[in-house]
Amino acid sequence: MLEAYGSALAYLFGNPSSFLLIIFSVIWGIAFGSVPGLTGIVGVALLIPFTFVFDPTAGLLLLSGVYVGSTFGGSISAILFNTPGSPEAACTALDGYPMAKKGQAGKALGIALASSAIGGIFGTIVLMLLAPPMAQFALNFGPAEYFALAVLGITAISAIGGGSILKGLVAGLLGLGIATVGLDPITGTERYTFGNLSLLTGISFVPAIIGTFALAEVLQRAGEKTSTAEVITDVSTKLPSMKEFMATRFTLLRSSSIGAVIGALPGVGATTAAFISYSEAVRWSKRPQDFGTGVAEGIAAPESANNSAVGGSMIPLLALGIPGSATTAVMLGGLTIHGIIPGPLLMETNTQLVYTVFIGMFIANILMLIFGIRAARYFALVLKAPYALVGPAIVVLCMTGVYALNSNIVDVGVMLAMGAFGFLLRKLRYPIASFVIGLVLGPIAERSLRQGLVISDYDYWDFVSRPITAVLLIASLLSLIYGFYGQWKRHREGRGSPAATG
């Protein structure tokens, strides 16, 4: 092990240009992450032809640096404009934007950046120390476990919403329902497409999120009489103070752990990790009703989880040759072109490559702190412009961003429709968080439930009696009851005290 790190360090110092590559890749990643429509996947895919001129180690350093940078980058536009720059950052908008609206954009960005770096470093350490055992552990997760994990996340809907239990549930069910449009994941038949082939893609997650978050926000602001009422004033990014940091330490630790584990599971990645740790942050909070109004934990949880998932998703890639996420799948393609055969033997036969990437990712996370502050400052300058100019620009960015993602004009239509829908949800005071959790986790729950039932030949007992599944499902049930009880209690107290009604 020490020998391996020694040869990795020898490589890095023997090729000083590799440090330049890491710096470049982090900046490139932050840029791709922060612009809606350009995601980390695109950032990595575009660089693959450029890795041909390097040796495979330098090539993989470049790609993993982009991955690290882009995962944080998405949070910048999520916080400042309510427009997630990448899907991983969608969850960050839930509390990041409200905090920015309260005039604390700098604080929100600072929390996002610090949490990203901590999560990223945590994920990298897990990758360095535990890659082979973690990869083996992840193999215990079959469809039944994925289902239970998604259900656990979905049950947080019961705790979210502050006001009305019913509205939270309705919003959650709407999310679950809308996610069923498109092709059936098991039989491939058309569902709710009404014979319209352009709906076969379904309601894609990114257009739906950009519509409900960004476009709906612009619509709402346009409807307000004085658009100067909420000016985001404080845009200077500062890292949280030690006191603020210590207040979120449990959230950071819990979310980073969730991120590393979920990242290591193939097929689910940073986006799912962000939403599940947000759900958990709500569940473990003493004041769950404050989530969605701009609380620090609401930013720290998803940002530490999605960055930790970066290290996590490298685990199955390097230990087994199975990509843990869409971005690592692209990286795997890049490795193959270099003549490297990804598989369990990679860590033995290409020790130097693997350990150099470990160190490179560590450095990339630290560089992210430095460049993240700069990037956030430049982006924040936009906020000095009047909203009458920024608003329409956001709409244009939403349209081009959604189209650029997949060159599919139907996605733009979906985005517009979801914008109107999100606007209605807000006006009627339905919690957006519940809706989005349903939309993100619903498809995972459905697909894995049905895969699991095919495997167990529709034996439900066989399905739930697996140890990990059983534990997760019991936890879901308890949290459901506890969540409803908490809401009911708050509701009753709220009705009892005259202060709450006034």
Next chain:
Amino acid sequence: MLSLKITTIAAVIAGMSIAAPAALAQDYPSRTIEVIHSYGPGGGTDRFVRAVAVPFEEISGQSMVPISIQGGGGMPAFANFQQRRVDGYTLMAISPDQIIAHALGRISMDAFQPLARVQYDQGMIVVPADSPFQTIEEFIAHARENPGDLTVGITGAAGFDDTVMGLWNIETGAEVTTVPFGSSEMVSNTLGGQVDAMHEEYGPARGLIDSGDMRPLVVFSDERLPVLPDVPTAVELGYDVTLGRWRAFAMPADADPAHVETLYGLISEAVASGAYQEVQEQAALQFRSELLGPEEFQAFIDEEIEVYTRVLDALGLLN
């Protein structure tokens, strides 16, 4: 007024192209050629287009770029392809997925002018190292005695993998149950023993086969793979299962025949180049990837349509 002028110019150019196709062919291609496909950036098809694009650019002086339009069973990509102008600068990278969409009545293969089939992969049934099945005979015997008991992980629902395994069920009577996954989940669920086996091509499974974590039982091809001399083909066992994933270029149906000819010439030169052959070997696609030109490829497509329609019908997917 301006548009009228453009129309006139276009008409003149069109007239010229009839009068002097040879002269115009020299100017073609004069700009970037875009290749639409329905898979993710960095996926097998995306890499295929990029691999051909490198020597193509050297030979023709023009670049070739893949455009990825994912999801929806390939429908959005097809719609985009059809909406574009037929000027010789839009191609589509097609595969058995288009044949399936045709059989399902979602698209028509008549919309394509076949250009070149380049890659032809071969699938395998692969089991994890701790599987009780050492040989395909044991696997078949168990499946015949317990129809549907064995689960096989596949990628995508009612797609290529489902058709191959459906044909396997029909041909062998050793009925297995398919479980659709994303490609990485399919591998992890097979390694973790959640399913009994998976259907995968040699290239992506190579790492796990080399390390001994997985064992191929049968290969769907006419001949054994030189790298896996001990793994029998389905054909030698008496089952006609040779369907493989292929990757090819197609143009719009009403493409200019001169363009088809020029482009095929350039692509065949690019495919023969060392740069492309090297990439093909790294992806372990060299075993039966024989280049087919427009006519042979059309005949191949017609055969494929017949086979896929028959299998999908037997699976009850056509209605």
